[in-house]
Amino acid sequence: MKKMFGSALLLLMIGVMCSMAVPAKAENIEKATWLWNPWSLVHGSQETLEFLTDKQVTKVYVQIDRELSADVYRSFITDAAELGIDVYALDGAPDWAAPKGYLQLRQLLDWVEQYQKTSSGEAAFKGVHLDVEPYLYSGWNTKRETVIKAYQSLITEASVKTKQLNIHIEADLPFWFDEIKYKNAYGTGLLSDWVQKQTDGITIMAYRDTSDFITSFSLHELAVGEKLSKSVTIGVETGETDEGDYLSFYQEGEAVMDRELDQVYEQVKSYSSFSGFAIHHFDSWKIMHP
Numbered sequence: 001m002k003k004m005f006g007s008a009l010l011l012l013m014i015g016v017m018c019s020m021a022v023p024a025k026a027e028n029i030e031k032a033t034w035l036w037n038p039w040s041l042v043h044g045s046q047e048t049l050e051f052l053t054d055k056q057v058t059k060v061y062v063q064i065d066r067e068l069s070a071d072v073y074r075s076f077i078t079d080a081a082e083l084g085i086d087v088y089a090l091d092g093a094p095d096w097a098a099p100k101g102y103l104q105l106r107q108l109l110d111w112v113e114q115y116q117k118t119s120s121g122e123a124a125f126k127g128v129h130l131d132v133e134p135y136l137y138s139g140w141n142t143k144r145e146t147v148i149k150a151y152q153s154l155i156t157e158a159s160v161k162t163k164q165l166n167i168h169i170e171a172d173l174p175f176w177f178d179e180i181k182y183k184n185a186y187g188t189g190l191l192s193d194w195v196q197k198q199t200d201g202i203t204i205m206a207y208r209d210t211s212d213f214i215t216s217f218s219l220h221e222l223a224v225g226e227k228l229s230k231s232v233t234i235g236v237e238t239g240e241t242d243e244g245d246y247l248s249f250y251q252e253g254e255a256v257m258d259r260e261l262d263q264v265y266e267q268v269k270s271y272s273s274f275s276g277f278a279i280h281h282f283d284s285w286k287i288m289h290p
Contacts, residue, residue, distance in 0.1 A: 030276030032059040032233060033285060034090060038068050041076045051286055053083055061090035061129040066111050073115065074123045081122035088129040088170065097134035097151045105154050109161045116165055127168030127200070130158060135174065145184065152186045152194065159198045168200040175206050175217035196224050201231035203278050207247045211263035218268065225273030232273045234264065239284035253289045
């Protein structure tokens, strides 16, 4: 039944794509999103895949909940692969930068390792995507140097382990990490530059609702990514927030977001590091007004 569903959905997708006027650039860049509620896949994977294909998504960061059966992930990833969608294992929290936060990272990596051993081919994850945000941890303002070092230790461990598993490692970064300096056992420099060196790619959380700001917040990372031959994805927000309307496209709607991202594209397309856009996140994007 699963194969029949996957094939039918694939044919449907091909038919839809052929009938749409797809911009040429859409063939060359990625479109990603975060899926924070994996339990929605238990009964709603078909609806999820239909939405993803309709939005021409090529990559999904799916939250890992170890209480959810691996079979749910396996089925979803297999069907997504048939539609040309890569799936990354998503996890992370601010307290991962706490003194014993590395234990949570190891639980994720151990789970991914066991999953990969039993899920070869199209059912396997393409990589791990970390969303730690250490600046939201309480120690950031009181023991920042310690927290930064703990965060760097996490990224280093994840990088080593994913190389052993032969999968990619990516991380979400706030746009202002290129203003955060570090000087410790890992060297000296800007934190964003260091993370780019340790990972295969980053997603910049350039959370603003105008193209000029989104672009300006991404230029440093794009330039560094070009020098390092590392990919850079530009992320935007669609959820409602009480931090200011300018952070999200929630108020403006999808048509405005698409227009602004078209303008961003025109300004960044010359960077070889630019890999595409990421929309945060699936649930808020799905209910976003046109």
